[in-house]
Amino acid sequence: MSALPLSGIKILDLTRVLAGPVSAQMLGDLGAEVIKIERPGTGDDARAFGSPYLLDPEGKHNNNNSFYLCANRNKKSVTINIARPEGQEIIRALAKDVDVFMENYKVGDLKRYGLDYESIRKINQGIIYCSVTGFGQTGPYAPRAGYDAIFQAMGGLMSVTGHKDGEPGAGPMKVGPSIVDYMTGMNSSIAILAALYHRKVNGGAGQHIDVCLLDTVIASLTHYLQIYLISGKSPPRRGTWGNGGMPAGVFRCADGELMLVVGNDGQFARTCAVLGAPELATNPKFVMNNDRVVNGKEIMAIFAGLFLKNTVKHWLGELEEAGVPCGPVNDFAQVFADPHVQERGMRVKVNHKFDPELSLIRNALTFSETPITEYRVPPLLGENTQEVLTAKLGYDANKIESLKKQGVI
Structure with a gap:
């Protein structure tokens, strides 16, 4: 069996919540080494997005909830306070030896920490720096923050989703899951893979990738938007009715x-x-x-x-x-009870410290020669801090303990 497609690729992941973490997880599934940077004490914002949580061995709630678990397998968690100069220096030191730097901070936020694209490129000329934001790096809305539902609304998805006009409950409706986040994660992964190929095969330089949720949701509307571009009229909400073949x-x-x-x-x-x-x-x-x-x-x-x-x-x-x-x-129970879904192995089991039979959703990609067989559990907060700082930067136990006492890690 061959090595996984991205074996040897190193990724420094400063993304939080869903779109960025989903992308980094996809790349980790494909064999990349992903070092996830989290805030000391609280971690990724997703860890506080509500229940259900895994219970720890004492039966207590903790910061390992469903939102975090769905997007952070095959990663290492390292806690670093990037607001501290010492923390910024650790990030720069790690960035010198990676292929990809991922972040989803508001536009301009990382520049004040010396962690923006131009700063990282000075120390790593070949870096592929992927910025995942709500509105992109340019345009009047660039500084704004936003979440999935905002972009479903602003990008037009909600306007064509929901019951038909005249029916009970008619009106714009949000798609249930955070579908724009997921699609943005896919776009980010595609862009990173293309940039890696360009650098490796075409002898190209590293580059800055700008992926945002608003662009993604607009592009995802495909034939619906093309109807508008041709006719000047927005298609109506159809409920569950189809939009091509009828009935x-x-x-x-x-x-x-x-x-x-x-x-x-x-x-x-x-x-x-x-x-x-x-x-x-x-x-x-x-x-x-x-x-x-x-x-x-x-x-x-x-x-x-x-x-x-x-x-x-x-x-x-x-x-x-x-x-x-x-x-x-189908409801979700029926989905996983379906014999075809079971045959496809869409539910995988991993041995988590809090649940030895934890179920995760498998990566939807299937390869004949480089199958994805390893699903390492989403790490506990800061689980790999000492391991990474020792192996990557040569920090000894005394230095690590000192940084902990200072609140840097």
């Missing part, structure tokens, strides 16, 4: 719901046959997909009545046999 949406059955997406005319004809209404496929109002889009309200209402006649299991079986894309509307 598509959640349909209530005798005992639950399923999601159906009819992507072409052939699938429509087969769906009509399954539902016991083959005549719908030859109705001039529904023959072509464009016809069904125009008459979407009518065909959706007809399908809604037909689906009520039997169970979710029945319809799923019939539709799958007919080759029509469909699926159950």
Whole structure:
């Protein structure tokens, strides 16, 4: 078995909360050595984002909660107070020997500490310095802070998410999880990998990468925004209705719901046959997909009545046999109970000091030659401080103890 793709790559991670940590975790999964820098005493802001928390051996709550655990495996935690000159010097010393420097401070914050891109580049010419912010390094909003939901709102995602106008509860709606954070983490990882390739293969220099949540959410709206750019009109909220093939949406059955997406005319004809209404496929109002889009309200209402006649299991079986894309509307327990999800191994077990059977979500990438097999537990706060400072900088026990007493580490 070959070494992991990023074996030998060293990353200094000063990011907090979700977008940056997710990116660093992805790179750590791929074999990079990731040193996570946290504030002494409190650590990453995510550690205080609420329950559920792992209980320590004494049954007490601590700073290892679900928000932190989801984004910080395969890292080493080192606590350093970067507000202190001594702490800044430690960061610069560590930065001399890494490939990537990651941070998500407000624009300009790290310059006053001598930890900005220009300062780090002076001591490490090849550094790839990735800044993850809300609004980017330029523009009138650059100094602002923000969180995922703010960008779902400002970037237009909320405007096209939620119940259709005229329905109960209509209005802009936030997507449940912090999806913009996750997508920004993916973009950051892509950018870092591209910069590493450029430096290694093309003989290029290190560089400053500017990734932000607002750019990411806007780019993620793809065909929705293209509708606006072509027509000058924003697409409406559709609830669970599809935005291409029709009919598509959640349909209530005798005992639950399923999601159906009819992507072409052939699938429509087969769906009509399954539902016991083959005549719908030859109705001039529904023959072509464009016809069904125009008459979407009518065909959706007809399908809604037909689906009520039997169970979710029945319809799923019939539709799958007919080759029509469909699926159950699962809660999280059903997701992890699904035999396909189990076969794919999306839930991995790790031996945490507080829970020897802690479950994490596996990395979604699957490689034939360099499989991701090691999932090291998200570290306790400052768990690796002494190890890293000794191995990387040669600090002895006396110096480390002195720095602790000064509140530097």
